Amino acid sequence: MKLIRGYPEYMRESIELVAKTRQRRLKETFRKMTLEERDEVLSKYHPDYKKGTKRPVRIGPNKGDVMPNELADLLESHPLIDPSEISLDQIDFDVDILIIGGGGGGLVAALWANNSGIPAENILLVTKLRVGDSNSIMSQGGVQAADRPEDSPVRHYLDVIGGGHFANNPELVKTLVTEGPFLIKWLEELGVMFDKDENGEFIERPGGGTSRFRLHSAKDYTGMEIVRVVRDEFRNRDIPYLEFTSAVELIKDNQGHVVGSVLYNMETKEYYIARAKATILATGGYGRLHLQNFPTTNHYGATGDGLVLAYHVGAPLRDMDSAQYHPTGAAYPEQIVGLLITEKVRGMGAQVVNKYGEQFVFPLEPRDVEAAAIIRECYGRNNGVITPTGMRGVWLDSPMIEIISGEGTIRKNLSAMWRMYRRFGIDMTEDPILVFPTLHYQNGGVVIDNTTATKVPGLFAAGEVEGGVHGKNRLMGNSILDYLVFGKRAGIYAAKYARNAKIGKLTLEHVYKYEEMLKKAGIETDRRSPILLPDYRGKKTIERTIDLLQ
Amino acid sequence: MVQVQEEKKRPEEEEKFVTIYIMGKKYKVPAALTIMKAVEYAGYRYIRGAGCRAGFCGACTTVFRKKGDYKLYTALACQTKVEDGMYLTQLPFIPANKAKYDLNKLSDNGALLLQYYPELARCVSCNTCTRSCPQELSVMYYVQAAIRGDIAKVAELSFDCIQCGICALRCPAEIVQYHVGQLARRLYGKFIQKRSQNLERRLKEIEEGKYEEELNKLMTMPIDKLKEVYSSRDIEKRG
Numbered sequence: 001m002k003l004i005r006g007y008p009e010y011m012r013e014s015i016e017l018v019a020k021t022r023q024r025r026l027k028e029t030f031r032k033m034t035l036e037e038r039d040e041v042l043s044k045y046h047p048d049y050k051k052g053t054k055r056p057v058r059i060g061p062n063k064g065d066v067m068p069n070e071l072a073d074l075l076e077s078h079p080l081i082d083p084s085e086i087s088l089d090q091i092d093f094d095v096d097i098l099i100i101g102g103g104g105g106g107l108v109a110a111l112w113a114n115n116s117g118i119p120a121e122n123i124l125l126v127t128k129l130r131v132g133d134s135n136s137i138m139s140q141g142g143v144q145a146a147d148r149p150e151d152s153p154v155r156h157y158l159d160v161i162g163g164g165h166f167a168n169n170p171e172l173v174k175t176l177v178t179e180g181p182f183l184i185k186w187l188e189e190l191g192v193m194f195d196k197d198e199n200g201e202f203i204e205r206p207g208g209g210t211s212r213f214r215l216h217s218a219k220d221y222t223g224m225e226i227v228r229v230v231r232d233e234f235r236n237r238d239i240p241y242l243e244f245t246s247a248v249e250l251i252k253d254n255q256g257h258v259v260g261s262v263l264y265n266m267e268t269k270e271y272y273i274a275r276a277k278a279t280i281l282a283t284g285g286y287g288r289l290h291l292q293n294f295p296t297t298n299h300y301g302a303t304g305d306g307l308v309l310a311y312h313v314g315a316p317l318r319d320m321d322s323a324q325y326h327p328t329g330a331a332y333p334e335q336i337v338g339l340l341i342t343e344k345v346r347g348m349g350a351q352v353v354n355k356y357g358e359q360f361v362f363p364l365e366p367r368d369v370e371a372a373a374i375i376r377e378c379y380g381r382n383n384g385v386i387t388p389t390g391m392r393g394v395w396l397d398s399p400m401i402e403i404i405s406g407e408g409t410i411r412k413n414l415s416a417m418w419r420m421y422r423r424f425g426i427d428m429t430e431d432p433i434l435v436f437p438t439l440h441y442q443n444g445g446v447v448i449d450n451t452t453a454t455k456v457p458g459l460f461a462a463g464e465v466e467g468g469v470h471g472k473n474r475l476m477g478n479s480i481l482d483y484l485v486f487g488k489r490a491g492i493y494a495a496k497y498a499r500n501a502k503i504g505k506l507t508l509e510h511v512y513k514y515e516e517m518l519k520k521a522g523i524e525t526d527r528r529s530p531i532l533l534p535d536y537r538g539k540k541t542i543e544r545t546i547d548l549l550q
Numbered sequence: 551m552v553q554v555q556e557e558k559k560r561p562e563e564e565e566k567f568v569t570i571y572i573m574g575k576k577y578k579v580p581a582a583l584t585i586m587k588a589v590e591y592a593g594y595r596y597i598r599g600a601g602c603r604a605g606f607c608g609a610c611t612t613v614f615r616k617k618g619d620y621k622l623y624t625a626l627a628c629q630t631k632v633e634d635g636m637y638l639t640q641l642p643f644i645p646a647n648k649a650k651y652d653l654n655k656l657s658d659n660g661a662l663l664l665q666y667y668p669e670l671a672r673c674v675s676c677n678t679c680t681r682s683c684p685q686e687l688s689v690m691y692y693v694q695a696a697i698r699g700d701i702a703k704v705a706e707l708s709f710d711c712i713q714c715g716i717c718a719l720r721c722p723a724e725i726v727q728y729h730v731g732q733l734a735r736r737l738y739g740k741f742i743q744k745r746s747q748n749l750e751r752r753l754k755e756i757e758e759g760k761y762e763e764e765l766n767k768l769m770t771m772p773i774d775k776l777k778e779v780y781s782s783r784d785i786e787k788r789g
Binding site: 034129132133137145146147148149150152155157159162177184185189191196200201202213223224229233235236238335336416420537 | 583596597598602650651685710712741744745746761770
């Protein structure tokens with residue numbers, strides 16, 4: 001296949017049309033959809049609404065609730081461990097606070113537990129990859145916080161709850177928007193290098209569904225910059241951690257409280273028992289389950305383990321019927337299919353156009369609406385570009401950014417994107433890039449209250465693993481804010497809880513009970529969960545095809 | 551969901567194979583794959599060596615040589631296509647000491663970089679760090695800036711660092727470049743970058759309870775009314 005500046009020859013025809021319409025389009029703004037129009041495109045084209053992809057789960061606290069088949073499968077699996085083979089008599093780690101997960105939520109929780117008076121040595125953070133390996137570090141576009149004079153937490157509240165289809169927990173949203181600015185201040189104090197003007201004011205940009213320019217960023221390495229700094233601080237304080245060690249089952253005591261976890265050393269294959277007065281789940285999301293075979297933006301460990309651990313001890317979940325497909329994943333070249341193209345590209349002025357170089361959607365609709373409109377353009381109207389692997393996509397007209405804000409803007413503000421495309425021979429300052437929706441975020445999660453406490457005493461949750469903050473759809477820039485605000489609260493409230501907690505006799509009785517539930521429901525399967533890591537060996541590594549057939 | 555037809559074809563390129571050597575063992579893999587996917591195709595399941603799989607975390611640092619080529623190349627496995635005749639291995643871990651500090655007790659004094667990382671002075675300007683950086687950063691220049699105490703320059707030049715650590719491993723002077731960059735960036739963010747006044751004002755307003763009443767009103771508003779308020783809110787335009 002002959003490539004011309006990174007693209008197959010046949011795609012060049014469409015690229016020329018995009019270039020031809022560019023000057024005209026610079027002056028055009030596509031109309032935003034009404035709430036009714038949004039509902040229509042969502043119900044016809046959003047993957048959440050596709051028939052046959054979900055089912056009611058048959059056991060546990062959410063029995064009867066509809067969720068994606070892939071997640072229902074995880075919950076209707078045998079526990080990974082056989083409790084009869086695990087001895088709870090020998091405690092390997094005895095701490096006040098156990099934190100499961102080493103991404104943004106876990107690190108922030110660890111620092112705030114420490115700030116709340118828990119000595120570093122009484123905290124233990126475990127992660128199945130390395131400290132910092134997470135979706136948090138991959139976040140590109142930015143973090144919302146209403147701090148400009150023309151903005152307010154009230155506006156932020158409205159944007160969040162409208163974007164979430166009014167299904168959010170209002171109390172959690174209020175906390176998100178009012179505490180958010182304090183966390184931005186905290187990051188300033190820790191030395192995070194945000195994009196600022198010469199007076200020290202943040203350079204803020206719009207995101208999908210935001211009514212004010214509110215996104216604070218650090219080029220398109222926002223997540224990386226924040227995680228780097230928070231991790232550096234975590235290391236400075238000598239907080240103990242175990243890498244390549246998974247939590248495979250929570251431990252309860254005879255009062256029904258969560259009091260730690262069975263851990264599994266992924267390398268030596270040994271089990272450890274960690275006893276803790278309070279346990280914080282900060283395990284992130286489930287993108288690596290590849291719902292409906294979609295590619296994902298998520299990191300290697302995003303396998304939904306936290307949902308399984310919580311479910312096994314009886315903690316209910318919420319809003320699991322909705323998943324977030326990011327409107328713009330890379331659709332070409334093959335090597336980067338599904339990887340995130342930050343919303344900031346649209347925030348900086350790039351329009352979304354079809355194979356004829358024409359706009360068909362306002363570029364900054366909320367994510368679910370934008371994604372559904374792109375799927376409609378490709379499959380409902382047949383106006384997408386077909387790639388050599390049979391994928392379809394639409395153009396994201398990145399060269400517009402250079403026209404609007406001057407030459408060199410992309411290299412300076414979107415250096416991660418620019419670098420990624422250049423590695424595959426494409427210059428996004430000259431040519432548009434091809435995109436299609438990709439599985440991005442777990443909108444729902446474990447039910448928490450405003451103190452991040454789950455329904456099971458002793459168990460707290462922060463970040464993507466919890467639900468309620470974003471309702472049925474998260475807006476750009478609110479995931480970092482979520483793990484900052486609720487990671488901090490998890491650290492503080494878990495510390496408070498731990499001070500008065502009395503641990504009873506340790507038990508894994510709930511694991512036996514889970515097996516009984518499976519049996520009673522007539523579920524016969526050889527599946528086991530949590531799955532810890534995805535398996536891409538052999539042919540599974542070849543690009544997954546998205547089955548868009550009914 | 552409407553009825554749509556997926557045209558599924560195997561790409562031409564997938565039919566082509568190349569030979570690579572993973573830690574010395576020979577495998578035939580599709581030519582279109584990244585190194586990371588090729589290793590998985592060959593039958594390996596990662597525990598170490600895979601993180602974000604998108605070029606942001608530095609977990610998949612790979613070193614390789616090519617047949618008949620004396621050079622030692624470095625790359626991110628998730629961002630690099632396989633080539634015929636690659637001899638490769640991934641680095642599971644990079645031992646490197648990080649200085650411990652309490653940022654609150656530091657300042658914008660550029661001499662701090664040498665104080666915490668005195669080995670900086672051993673730099674022989676060989677440029678190996680720059681040549682080995684998979685992000686193509688000017689590592690040696692920021693090491694030189696660190697020796698001069700120019701915090702802002704180090705922060706700027708090191709900003710895109712993914713902390714894979716390959717610079718530190720290749721450095722004949724045993725400098726830990728990526729940790730030096732981290733300290734400089736935090737010093738810059740805390741002591742040199744100006745603070746936002748808008749943010750200060752907003753924090754004060756929130757503390758004074760300025761938004762409480764309005765927020766509580768929205769929280770208890772019937773959904774139909776809330777939808778109306780949402781739909782009629784004005785949207786800021788690019789100006």
